[in-house]
Amino acid sequence: MGVSSAASDESLSTYAACAPVTGERKLNLHLQEQLPKPYLARALVAVDQSHPDGTEGRDHQNLSVLQQHAAFFDRNKDGIIYPWETYQGFRAIGFGFVISLLAGFLLNFLLSFATKQGWLPSPLLPIYIKNIHKAKHRSDSETYDTEGRFDPAKFDAIFSKYATTYGNALTADELSTMLKANHNFADFIGRIMAFFEWQLLYFIAKDEKGLLHQEAIRGLFDGSLFELLEKKRASR
Structure with missing residues (x-):
């Protein structure tokens, strides 16, 4: 009984003494108690412990979470994002003229062909939301999987690994x-x-x-943060 228990403990361990980084970047051992099936990537909603059903009152329109993120910049809702729409989207959430102009060109230049x-290639540099998953790049948090679904465990790991000061927010250094x-x-x-x-x-x-809070980051993934920023800017 003791041997079996020890083996079970080892099989669930997230720390290896010979790999100190596994102790520095911790995982949440209780995530399954806090969120149903956290290992299951969600196609339609971005979930966390405070939002097990995703952003409240939001119509996902059967778009994947990655598509929802991109769709904010589709200003005329035709499924295609042109550079001037990217510019308009950046302006709508509060960025200045120069950053918005650069974003409008660079993002569409980098993502258009992949989608x-x-x-x-098209000289108009359109980004097709239908194929936005093809433009997913590496060196990211992997919260989006390769099909554009939202992975709750990967999202939670952003904070369990790196938000060591406050737990639910990242400092600039973190x-x-x-x-x-x-x-x-x-x-x-x-x-x-x-x-x-x-x-x-x-x-x-x-x-x-x-501080960059967990809710702001979650809102980035499903695009609800963009909508909130646009409303705040419009009200001002």
Whole structure:
């Protein structure tokens, strides 16, 4: 009985003494008690312990979570994002003219070809939301899986591994640590894209103490943060 118990404890261990990093970057051992089936990637909603059914009152329109994230920038809702729509979306959530203009060109330049059906590129640089999963880059948190679903366990790991100060929010230093830890070898483009994505998020969503809260990050993944920022800006 004792041997069986010891074996069971070892099979569930998340720490290996010869790999100190496994002790530094901890996993949440109680996630399954806090959230139903956290190992199951959700296609339609971004969930966490406080939002087991996703963002309250939000119509996902049968879009994947990654598609919902991108759809905010589809300003005319035709399923295609053009550079001027990306620009408009960035302006709507509070970014200035220069950043919005750069984002409108660079994001569409980098993502357009990956989401096209055929091989011929378009000079208009359209991003097709239907195929946005094909534009997923490496060196990220892996909260989106390769089909654009939302992985609750990967999302939770952002905080269990790196939010060591407050638990449910990242400081600037912790964000930097996470980005470095997520680097994939020889993945220059993915590393650059991840850096700018998270820095832009930090710039637009940090609180007065310089903290990036879990709810803001969850809202980034399903696009609800963009909608909230747009409403706040419009009300001002």
